[in-house]
Amino acid sequence: MPASFDQLATHVLDGGSASEADALAVLRADDADLLDVVAAAGRLRRAHFGSTVKVNYLVNLKSGLCPENCSYCSQAVGSEAPILKYSWLSTDETLRQAGAGLRGGASRVCLVSSGRGPSNRDVEKVAEMTEALKDSYPDVEVCACLGLLKDGQAERLKQAGVDAYNHNINTAASHHDEIVTTHTYDDRVDTIAKARTAGLSPCSGLIAGLGETDEQLVEALFALKELGSDSIPVNFLMPFDGTPFEDTWELSPARCVKILAMARFVCPDREVRIAGGREMHLRSLQGLALHVANSIFLGDYLTSEGQDARADVELIRDHGFTILGAEDLPEHEPVERTAATATPAPSTPAASPCGTASTGCGSACGGCASHDGTTGLAIRQRGAGTDVPANA
Numbered sequence: 001m002p003a004s005f006d007q008l009a010t011h012v013l014d015g016g017s018a019s020e021a022d023a024l025a026v027l028r029a030d031d032a033d034l035l036d037v038v039a040a041a042g043r044l045r046r047a048h049f050g051s052t053v054k055v056n057y058l059v060n061l062k063s064g065l066c067p068e069n070c071s072y073c074s075q076a077v078g079s080e081a082p083i084l085k086y087s088w089l090s091t092d093e094t095l096r097q098a099g100a101g102l103r104g105g106a107s108r109v110c111l112v113s114s115g116r117g118p119s120n121r122d123v124e125k126v127a128e129m130t131e132a133l134k135d136s137y138p139d140v141e142v143c144a145c146l147g148l149l150k151d152g153q154a155e156r157l158k159q160a161g162v163d164a165y166n167h168n169i170n171t172a173a174s175h176h177d178e179i180v181t182t183h184t185y186d187d188r189v190d191t192i193a194k195a196r197t198a199g200l201s202p203c204s205g206l207i208a209g210l211g212e213t214d215e216q217l218v219e220a221l222f223a224l225k226e227l228g229s230d231s232i233p234v235n236f237l238m239p240f241d242g243t244p245f246e247d248t249w250e251l252s253p254a255r256c257v258k259i260l261a262m263a264r265f266v267c268p269d270r271e272v273r274i275a276g277g278r279e280m281h282l283r284s285l286q287g288l289a290l291h292v293a294n295s296i297f298l299g300d301y302l303t304s305e306g307q308d309a310r311a312d313v314e315l316i317r318d319h320g321f322t323i324l325g326a327e328d329l330p331e332h333e334p335v336e337r338t339a340a341t342a343t344p345a346p347s348t349p350a351a352s353p354c355g356t357a358s359t360g361c362g363s364a365c366g367g368c369a370s371h372d373g374t375t376g377l378a379i380r381q382r383g384a385g386t387d388v389p390a391n392a
């Protein structure tokens with residue numbers, strides 16, 4: 001282990017690799033050393049990605065009604081989370097939803113459907129959507145996330161113009177069976193391999209806060225490195241009411257930054273994406289985290305609401321970064337600030353997803369509309385599957 005995080009960064013920049021012991025040291029760094037960790041990881045981030053932030057936009061094509069039992073998931077069988085449930089969006093509706101995200105600054109659209117895996121008919125639907133999207137937005141990157149793939153499906157998606165395939169390993173192999181039993185870790189790895197073999201860019205990441213040990217977080221990250229994941233979404237558990245993980249709060253903002261930094265040291269040239277749970281877990285450290293990670297989702301998540309999309313753009317610009325592929329994006333109207341937004345309560349899990357007091361910030365983003373005052377989670381009630389404009 002190098003004597004300092006800065007020396008570790010120099011070692012990695014010189015072509016060396018971070019070891020498992022290095023990764024554990026980053027994860028277990030004293031909070032007093034957080035800025036040293038960020039400064040060192042930030043050297044790697046800037047060496048590979050400069051000051052750009054990639055912005056991704058989720059379109060939930062099919063919501064809920066899943067037969068699998070992933071215990072963190074609001075869409076799983078047995079989940080009582082009051083999420084939107086609907087079957088496949090039409091191609092026109094998908095175009096409408098994706099277009100909102102692209103106009104808001106996204107360069108990648110993630111087409112996601114719940115379920116164990118797609119039928120060949122489902123794959124044809126997504127192929128048609130992808131072709132329509134590429135006709136309307138030639139520069140768009142399309143990532144599909146449809147579950148476990150069968151032989152030939154990845155090739156069909158590639159042929160239709162899909163660029164990437166997301167399938168998260170979610171957690172370490174040694175912890176996998178604690179969180180889901182209807183499919184195996186090897187099933188997941190098999191789908192990532194199928195995507196890569198077909199020429200799709202593998203996107204695979206993890207969820208922190210599932211009761212895993214530090215060693216298991218490190219194990220998961222090294223597995224992602226080994227799998228050759230091009231994009232690594234780092235999710236922080238959103239403990240939906242009505243799921244087995246309800247009321248599970250294991251993460252602090254500083255720990256989340258260290259997890260992202262660990263990902264950067266282990267996979268320095270990979271896209272490290274701050275994914276679900278960004279607002280509620282990083283809270284006021286979202287900006288600091290951008291000095292380590294180089295990618296975020298814009299607006300809402302699959303079944304829960306994110307902060308106002310304008311605040312996402314402000315976050316990027318306020319910290320001196322530019323949005324990849326959307327450098328000409330016009331200034332948004334600034335997000336309306338109130339006393340509540342100016343002084344968020346930093347240690348209150350009951351804060352809404354945008355980090356404001358649960359009584360609402362007045363920005364009319366809708367983020368507090370269904371907030372239940374206990375989990376910090378607002379169920380998505382706008383965008384795909386509703387008649388309400390998307391948060392983009």
Ligand code: SF4
Nearest residue numbers: 066068070073076114
């Ligand atoms: S397979 Fe996907 S949608 Fe279904 S429960 Fe697991 S994570 Fe949720």
